[in-house]
Amino acid sequence: MTNSSTSSATHSPTNSNASESNRKGSLAAFKGLFPFLRPYRRQFLMAGIALVVAAGATLAIPAAFKQMIDLGFGASAGAKSIRHVDATFLALFGVASLLAVATAARFFTVSWLGERVTADIRSAVYKHVVDQSPEFFETTQTGEVLSRITTDTTLIQAVVGTSISMALRNVLLFVGGLVMLFVTSVKLSSIILALLVAVIVPIVLFGRRVRKLSRDSQDRIADASAMAGEILNAMPTVQAFTHEKIESARFGRSVEGAFSTAMRRIRARALLTMLAIVLVFGTIVFVLWLGAHAVLEGTMTGGDLGQFILYASIVAGSIGALSEVMGEAQRAAGATERLLELLSVQSSIQNPAKPLALPARTGPGAALALNDVTFSYPSRPETAALGHLTLSIAPGETVAVVGPSGAGKTTLFQLFLRFYDPQSGTITLDGVDIKRLDLHTLREAIGIVPQDTVIFSADAMENIRYGRADATDAEVIAAARMAAAHEFIERLPQGYKSFLGERGVRLSGGQRQRIAIARALLKNPPLLLLDEATSALDAESERLVQSALEAAMVGRTTVIIAHRLATVQRADRIIVMEDGKIVETGTHASLVALGGIYANLAALQFHNIHIAHEAA
Template sequence: MFRYATKKDRMLYIIGLLAAVATGLTTPANSLIFGNLADDMISMSGTLERNVYVKDAASDMLLDAVQDFSLNNTYIGIVMLVCSYLSVTCFNYAAHSQIMAIRSKFFQSVLHQDMTWYDMNPSGEVASRMNEDLSKMEDGLGEKVVIFVNFIVGFVGSVVLAFYKGWQLSLVCLTSLPVTFIAMGFVSIATSKLAKQEVNVYASAAVVAEEALSGIRTVKAFEGENKEVAVYKEKVVAAKLLNIKRNMFSGIGFGLLWFFIYASYALAFWYGVGLVIKGRHDEYYENYSPGTMITIFFSIMMGSMNIGMAAPYIEAFGIAKGACAKVFKIIEQIPTINPIEPRGKNLNEPLNTIEFRDVEFQYPTRKEIPILQKLNLKIHRGQTVALVGPSGCGKSTCIQLIQRFYDPKAGDVFFNGINIKDINIKWLRERIGVVGQEPVLFGQSIYENIRYGREDATKEDIEAAAAAANAAIFIKKLPKGYDTLVGERGAQLSGGQKQRIAIARALIRDPEILLLDEATSALDTASEAKVQAALEKVSQGRTTIIVAHRLSTVRRADKIVVINKGVVVEAGTHQELMAIKNHYFNLVTTQMGEDDGGMLSPTGNILKNFDVKDEDEQEIKVIEEEEDIDDALDHTDKKKKKKKNKKDKEPSPMPGVLKLNKPEWLHLGIGCACSIIMGCAMPIFAILFGSILDVMRSDDDDYVRDNTNQYSLFFLICGIVVGISTFMQIYLFGVAGENLTERLRGLVFSAMLKQEVSWFDDRSNGTGSLCARLSGDAAAVQGATGQRIGSIIQSVATVVLGIALAMYYEWSLGLVAIAFMPVILISMYLQRIVMEQENMGNAKTMENTTKLAAEVVSNIRTVVSLAREDMFHKTYIELLTPAVVKSKRNTHYRGIVYGLARSVMFFAYAACMYYGAWCVVNRDLQMGDVFKVSQALIMGTASIAGALAFAPNMQKGITAAQSILKFLDRKPLIADSPGVSLEPWHSNGNVLFDKVEFTYPTRREVQVLRDLVMRVQSGQKVALVGPSGCGKSTCIQLLQRFYDVDAGAVLIDDRDVRQLAMSNLRMQLGIVSQEPTLFDRSIRENIAYGDNTRIVTDQEIIAAAKKSNIHQFIANLPLGYETRMGEKGTQLSGGQKQRIAIARALIRNPKILLLDEATSALDAESEKIVQEALDAAAEGRTTISIAHRLSTVVDSDVIYVFENGVVSESGTHKELLETRGLYYTLYKLQTGSM
């Protein structure tokens, strides 16, 4: 676990360990001086009682002996204070450094893994390991190590001292030691094994959460909230059962431990008193005085207690070890394709040729399906080459092989005749620019997103790249220009704007090779015109490889390569291939459909004939408002923070947490009772011990023997009671704590899924942040519940009973001991303040770093293609560093507080014993009573110090509980109206938008819909068309009630959607979108997801698959319907995913079918198949389609043309062409007829 420590860390660890050893040696030192004092006090107090003539001399000798003891105890306390401070501070400081190094290496290793590894490890699981596992590791690397060493050294030193003073009694006392070690070994092995299993289960739960939260619109559209919660809870319950089993093993182990400790007390006193009696009459045993017996006994007792107090740390180390194994496995995982490996050539010449020679390839997760089969292809410098063909034929695979995301199974890829495997990966990727269909932008400014293309780019370089990409004009019009934040995945920009930023990012690296993978397919006419113009402009003079489904965009390529079933079937120019009238010709004619036989005209003509500036203007207004809101929110947050600092602290969240633990109140009640019993054990021990000391003053051997036997029996009974109580406490609090954690995770996840869609639009509620909160906070709450409650109650019981005993025997002596309690309480309070501030800062840092990690890992292909792994790693470190610096500073406060808590008992004991001796001399107090009072109170102090070791976990738990309860109190803004009927309801399919006005909650100043009136009759096929940002998709979302209108109403069958139960409303709707969200489950489960209100039969699933033209494909897969889809459906092509999405929509038999750009991203063949499936699915239903490609909506019953949030015109295709309005202009531009 310490393999990544630096020299400085090792030096701190050495200092910390030496200080811990010194701290541990204070235990036997205290036993030694205490035994000597006991001898003096027993003999002196006996003398005082028996001989009044020497009373003054005996009193002086007694006080001198006690004074020496008090001074020595004070010195031991000073050593304890200084060494505790040093050990805790040094180890915590080094641990923070080491955990930062491990976090850094872990993230670095994750960033540099190859794509095969990512295909096997879902991004949600990776993010989970970065959050949960590393936190568990941190728990096992810090102060707990030195506290554990302190206890172990105390045990070893005490045993050595005991054997030195008397080996016979020591051997008898240690008879329980082998059993104790066996019990602890059993606990350690069991907890470590179970902890590893728990880590895996929680990682799989994190994958479920990440998928659901990132696909929240799909989850809500298909009413999948309850199903997602059920799947998530299934994983969490599995983890809970593992942890309950772990607590059971811990309870058995620790219960046996404490039983044997008390049993050894009984045996020690029984046998030890016998040796003392023998010593009175036998010279061989004369060294066994009462003091020697007490020294040996206390040495073994304190040593055994140290083992007992060390036991919880064994569990913590077991958990940390389990987490450590997984983390180090990833850190030490050597990728097959390693971008940071210096191996490989840097070619000192232009990349003149790219060649595929007999390339064969299968994806690692689908080895049974060949993608490329002896593919041969050669591309020359400066050529523009287009790869076309049906979905799944291997076009995008070629793009990935060129970037060396994967290596071929057979054959090779060559650059300038040199095998790609012999070329330095980073050098190669730096010379390639990539623009994909869905460009990934990161949640930073436009400036930073472009700079990701080239790290050393200047402001002038960035502005030049933006100008070359036709993006400079719209960027300059933004309120913050290049400093405008683009939102998560670029959510604040339109599709066209994102594409142009991505082009600028690709251009700034001045790539020799430009890879364009469906760069314009998802755009409307206006956006496509701008992006296509930018692409044509930048591809000049570069080797450009285009993957395209819309064949009109590639007809001027130097070479068009047609790929089918993984091989090149034909290649040539557009004219050559059209003349052959084979594969390419068939694709073109299929795609042309009803487009009047035309092809898209040159971009320049489009820009001349159509004013496309509206889109940018409108989006700029949107972003401007977003920026204003962000500024307002920042300002409000600052005001809130100032206000909060002036107010009192928030009330404790613990009552709310205990209320959530209500079903386990019986467990908690019995656990609390057991904790009280355990707390009483120490004062009872003090009573028995003091009574034995009183007995030892007698010269009557029979009296001593009879009473000792009785007290030894009492010790044995205590051992049985304490052993059972320990088991019950650990097990019952464990059950209650695990049930609470499971309940909290379920409640928080359920509450997240129930929030309105606009809540997820808030950039602070990104998927990464939510996953971090979900896994971190719920787990942290256990730090303030479960075993921690037991420890607190146990400590309080010890202190209360100790004080009661003090008041009973000698109230003034009790007051002396109590005087030291405020020191502990003040130190605990100061620590709480320090830890609270640190935890709040750390929680925010962890949220931000997890958010960055989740964003980077989920978009790893973009990161790798940009070769920006090191840049993101640097950003991660920059986010992490301030919190680590603060944590390191706070280690000093923690060290001082812990040192005070541990050392105050020595100072208190010194004062109590000195005052107690004075009371013996001046108030005729019995010496045994002094021991009873002092021992009871000191043990109470010690128990508080022990509980204090877990104070950091306690404060983390309280902070997390506040966060959770605050979130659970939030009511979704969109929910069923009170009293709404939940009775099943079936729509006829009539839809009316009645004078609807709408603005998005995050940008109220931008009117999206303006007094919109639109009617859809039952069974009609209706299309919504118009430029980006005009309100088409907004209508779909209002119909699904993702948002509520500001004015007017959306009605289905004349019923306001706000008056319908959302379950009834959404059951009438089926949606197929441009990029359907599919889950990493089987195809069967993904199709069945269409109706989450019941169990969908296999017959229904197959029937839906047949209707969507996907059944035959599924049936031919090796696992058929049980084939897993991969993360976000990555194992299937676009067309296959679309058809599964159609099948999913059909399962619910919706009355209204919503199609949002359902075919825009598909190749000609897939589009034809999917369109046929959509046409079949639309029969007998009301269909509302959003389309940019107008050829897909010409047969609609009504086409509504949107412009600036209103319907500017409507009618059939023929009617709208005759009116020669906006629709006529859009259509002619697309068909190239103008």
Template sequence: MKNALDVKVGLTTLLVFLRPYRRQILFALIALVVTAGTMLSVGKGLQYLIDDGLTSGSQAGLNKALLVFMGLVFVLGIGSFCRFYLVSWIGERVVADIRQSVFAHLLTLSPSFFEDNSPSEIQSRITADTTLLQSVIGSSLSIALRNSLMLVGGIAFLLVMHFKLTLILLACVPVVVVPVIFFGRRVRRLSRNSQDEIANVGQYLSQALRHIKVVQAFSHEDHDVQRFSHAVDKAFSVSVKRIQQRSWLTLMVILLSMSGIGVMLWFGGKSVISGEISPGDLASFLFYSVIVAGAVGAVSEVMGDLQRASGAAERIMELLSAKSDIVGGTLERFEPQAEAENNIIAFEQLSFCYPTRPDHAALNNLSFSIKRGEMVALVGPSGAGKSTLFELLLRFYDPQQGQIRLAGHPLKDYSLKALRKQFALVPQETVLFDQSVYENLGYADRAASHESIQQAAGQANAHEFISRLDKGYDTRLGEDGVRLSGGQRQRIAIARAILKDAPILLLDEATSALDAESESKVQAALDPLMKGKTSLVIAHRLATVLNADRIIVMDKGHIIAQGTHTQLLESCELYKRLADLQFNQSAQ
């Protein structure tokens, strides 16, 4: 009983996706009932064909019986066509809706969710698991309903025709159902495990192919092949266990159901010999017996599919039920408060630990403010917390203590779209998509014209190399922009930020991958862009921020000094050491 309830709970979660297509479902059910009813009527047609056609010796009776029989077959064919088309359409449409809903929901989750859940494993859920659901909704579920109707209808016909023989047949049904429940529980558990292992295979495959250059550079192919083979074999072994359970289930159903038919035939043959029933009655009874046995077998077989679908539905619904740690506020517009007229950004006693490193403080009681139009540079060793400030500003995470104010309002007061609209980010690791240059730059502004995109690319010193690509701005860049060099990818990211034209610029080592000549040109483009805007710049190369209004030196999540370049050379030992190291190396 618990097994059936588990399937019910797993599949009822899909009802929300089925409701919009009630009309199609109704038509499909009508077609299903028609086909099931027609199939049941074929048994009586068979009896009519034998008793009134073959055994009567009348050619006219045979012709009439055959016409009735063929008419039923024609109705059965038309009904089956309608049922198959409608049910398959519903399956494809529902799965498409599920994929869209899951993807849309995933984009609302905070980055911390993806630290604990591998994107490759999530991808497997959206593809492999939903494909399994499509098979069940578009086929298996229809088969289960159709055979359930035929089971009930067949038993009803049998009871009317011969009560004694029907009881013999029904006595075998519980013997068939018990293995279905017993093996069904195992199939469902193993199906969930099988889907998890398949996801692990996909995850390993994705990682190896995405980092193929690293794999080959270290001659790691043989080792990775062995690890991948181990993952595949593990998934295979789990699948074999599931197949064994389903095979045992099929064997038990066939043996028990057909044994019941054999016993029924023995009793029915005796009744024909004694004259209690006609040959047509026995043929019709045999037909309905096969229908009932086949229905029981089909339902038991489909139960395995339903068990697998229940596991897949659970994995999908886990994604849909995931809650984001970051919830936006209600403020939809950037409205500075009077007391924040000068300070556009204020960090107030921030303390923050990443969810995956709860014992390590990335920021510790940090406070400072940034004036409107000010250019502030953040410098310090790796791990000082510089990039963390950007992630908190964009509300990828929220601090455990303290708060950040934007134009006087706490960040949590803004809706996420309104908040992030105020920032243009150039990350240290440029992210590009396997789309055209136009599409990649269009991430900044979907309404931007091609002329505006090209102008932004020109300012970022990217127009020249883009024009030399095979198809210019229509060239697909490959996954992660694999067709471009590191410096070219970074210039695309800078052009994207220029195109967005947000009031606050966040530059995380924006020129780190550029050669000296390109860096000079990009810096020349960024300088006028920053005028009149607030800029927060992370820089390891101090030469790029010598003209900053203020330089903040960070170390281990603390601010240890701030001031101009000249002031910090005199007052901050860490900054002086960094400056001496870089500028002395440059001089050499």
């Protein structure tokens, strides 16, 4: 249903956002996470305190070593040197203990934050996706959405639960170590700072390339996941057409493409890490060489040089760790962009700001009316699925809609449920424009048995109870009896507690259809929509379900779509559609007498039935 124009329209904002985010840098992408982080300010404060304490303890260690070298082993060391050494090592043990407690507290707090924020993001994304209109799913693959909810959120978890903490820790160590370097030796520190600025510029520039490759890698993984989801959901078709090798090869090519992109990212990250380590440590080694000469010349003490070496190591280690964290952040930034793009998509079907209530129903069923409705699917804007359609259905009336494929029959149902809005005209339920009704109010008033029955991975009881979540077991069983489903459910190994398999693979087509009918009957709505409700049934099951449906139609308005004309002969009125327009209206007898489209359909169908009976 997707054409190029629609796809372009749908994805152009995404591409625009990606380009803008690439210009702003990775930190801009993470701004969208602030609403998810804000509720946990207290935990972030606790983690921050633990982080500062741990960093302070780490920065205290080189100062202790300076005291130990100068006072314990230096030229001025004497009788008190042993006491100085003992006190120094005792202080070191105290600092190490404080460091251990603070590090453990930081690890626990940030890990909790990573898990909590990730769970919140997954829930938010899923809730947002299930609120989207069918138009969204015309242009978005389910596998891609699942990839964003799972793989992308896992990357964000790593950033929130580890990388942010590591980044802040190493920033503190870098700043603190740099300050202590200047305290130790202004000359050497000035030289090392100037050189570090010179080497960081190429590291940052190269990091941008890593970020772009990280996003490309995530996109390729999403493509592979989408392909796998599509094929796994169609395995009977794949196997029936013996396409196992073809699909395996196609998926293999997709996986190899993702692997190639990932390898480009890994090579870039490896080069980035190597570049950072060589340049930074080369700078530090050069400065330490100058410091060694200063000690030999007597302008520095051995303790000062030892302290300077340790602080330089801390600064160098923090820079190396920051480059590693930056690589993870670049990768997670791409994942964050993809999730925020998903969260920014707005459904074309929105609840009204001030929804109206349906009037109190006094008679049987609901009144339904279409007034000059014109509609085109978003993926086919140049083709009208319905054109200037006007139709009124009285409360309690049973109306059958027939016509060739593509006439617009199923489109009617999608508009009744407000999966789409018409480009012009209005649809009213009990006299109220459905655009002015809350979506839940509208859809709670409608029961539907779709042509493609959906069975969930649950037992029979829960599948039928999907029609009304608060229904009792007795009500579920009563609905199953009405839909002629009770007997075959009772024969299942665990009866109503029998697991029906993913997508109902343990049931026949007719059994799945009767489960769907029972679900709609349990809902007990004033408006019932039947889309080929008996199309998958054999003659005996059709007879049972037909009688059940006739009983269910009493007291409610019913609209039936059917290609099998035998199921609509007893309707109060038959609507014949062609090319999105109503071309004939009447009863079965009057339409046959008219000799138009319906008469031709009826003659062809009943002739085929007669031939089948003679052949039997």
